[in-house]
Amino acid sequence: xxxxxxxxxxxxxxxxxxxxxxxxxxxxxxxxxxxxxxxxxxxxxxxxxxxxxxxxxxxxxxxxxxxxxxxxxxxxxxxxxxxxxxxxxxxxxxxxxxxxxxxxxxxxxxxxxxxxxxxxxxxxxx
Amino acid sequence: xxxxxxxxxxxxxxxxxxxxxxxxxxxxxxxxxxxxxxxxxxxxxxxxxxxxxxxxxxxxxxxxxxxxxxxxxxxxxxxxxxxxxxxxxxxxxxxxxxxxxxxxxxxxxxxxxxxxxxxxxxxxxxxxxxxxxxxxxxxxxx
Numbered sequence: 001x002x003x004x005x006x007x008x009x010x011x012x013x014x015x016x017x018x019x020x021x022x023x024x025x026x027x028x029x030x031x032x033x034x035x036x037x038x039x040x041x042x043x044x045x046x047x048x049x050x051x052x053x054x055x056x057x058x059x060x061x062x063x064x065x066x067x068x069x070x071x072x073x074x075x076x077x078x079x080x081x082x083x084x085x086x087x088x089x090x091x092x093x094x095x096x097x098x099x100x101x102x103x104x105x106x107x108x109x110x111x112x113x114x115x116x117x118x119x120x121x122x123x124x125x126x
Numbered sequence: 127x128x129x130x131x132x133x134x135x136x137x138x139x140x141x142x143x144x145x146x147x148x149x150x151x152x153x154x155x156x157x158x159x160x161x162x163x164x165x166x167x168x169x170x171x172x173x174x175x176x177x178x179x180x181x182x183x184x185x186x187x188x189x190x191x192x193x194x195x196x197x198x199x200x201x202x203x204x205x206x207x208x209x210x211x212x213x214x215x216x217x218x219x220x221x222x223x224x225x226x227x228x229x230x231x232x233x234x235x236x237x238x239x240x241x242x243x244x245x246x247x248x249x250x251x252x253x254x255x256x257x258x259x260x261x262x263x264x265x266x267x268x
Contacts, residue, residue, distance in 0.1 A: 082249045086266035089223035093214035102212050105227050105268040113238045 003052035007119055010045035014038045014112055035101050036094040038108050042115045043091035046084060053124035069126065076125040083114055192261050196224060196252065203251045206230035210268060213261075221263035231267060241267065 001009075017038060021029040028034070050069045051058035057065055066088055073081035090111075093101070118124075197208040210227035226248075234240035245267045249256075252265055 078249065078253075079246045082246060082264060082266065085223055085264040086225075089215045089264070089266075092217070097215060101214070102210060102268060105210050105212070107268075110238050110241060114242060 003048040003058060007045045007048040007052065010041040010048070011112070011115055011119055014041045014045075014108075015116075017041075018108060018112070030103065032101060032103075035103060035106070035108070039087070039090040039094040039111070042111055043087040043094075046087050046115050046118060049119050050084070050124065050126055054126045057126075072126050080118065080124070083118065087111070087115070189261050192259060193224065196226070196255070196262070196265065199252055199255060200226065200228060200248065204228070204230060204248070212268060221259065221261060223264040223266055224262045225266050225268045227268040 017034070021027065021034060047066065047069070050073075051065075054069070054072070057068060062068070070081060070085050070088065073084055093099075193211055197211070200206065200208055206228045208226045208228055212225040213222050214225065216222050230244065231241065234244070248265050248267070256262055256265065
């Protein structure tokens, strides 16, 4: 599987998860775990999209690749850097933080729209 | 305490003297700010011949003061009020992303392209302030 495939699969998972949530018996769309899973997958979709366009980084074993990607984007594509840092921050919350998310204020469809838009790009200036 | 911790203390105290002292109504009275915070605090005691003014400024106070500063900057730049803020990932000494919800977002609620452009405009307008911020490296919308 390529980084591009993985990016689309993560985003596709979120797309289907949002569409099917009302039909899944063990989870409700107001459950916090629903937000946590979606945010985690959306961030990793973006992360793998970046690795797809940065072969050297994807083959490197250097630590803190996430921060390296952000710093590169900040120089070359500030709008994408903003989205990347935002999603990175939400992923950290999703996986590690215990405080509640302001669900009513967070629009998952908007985040998914932004990530999909990047995934469809042919070039990423990283 | 590490070098970066020291830097935080120095930056924090500089920020405090620049902003909180200016805001606090201290004339001739004892002032204690943020005494309810349970974490670390840095204090500065100032004594003069006729009055005793003690300032206890916590990291939480500075954090909140920076959020207020960004809310004011957003109002000044975009003429819109911030109605909600959220910091999803506070990481010790690393800077975090500040999430805000603004009144103006209601005007292009479902137009994600306009929403996205507004979000980027926020970053561009506040870029220098974010670079100088103690706690935040990025701003995004809720």
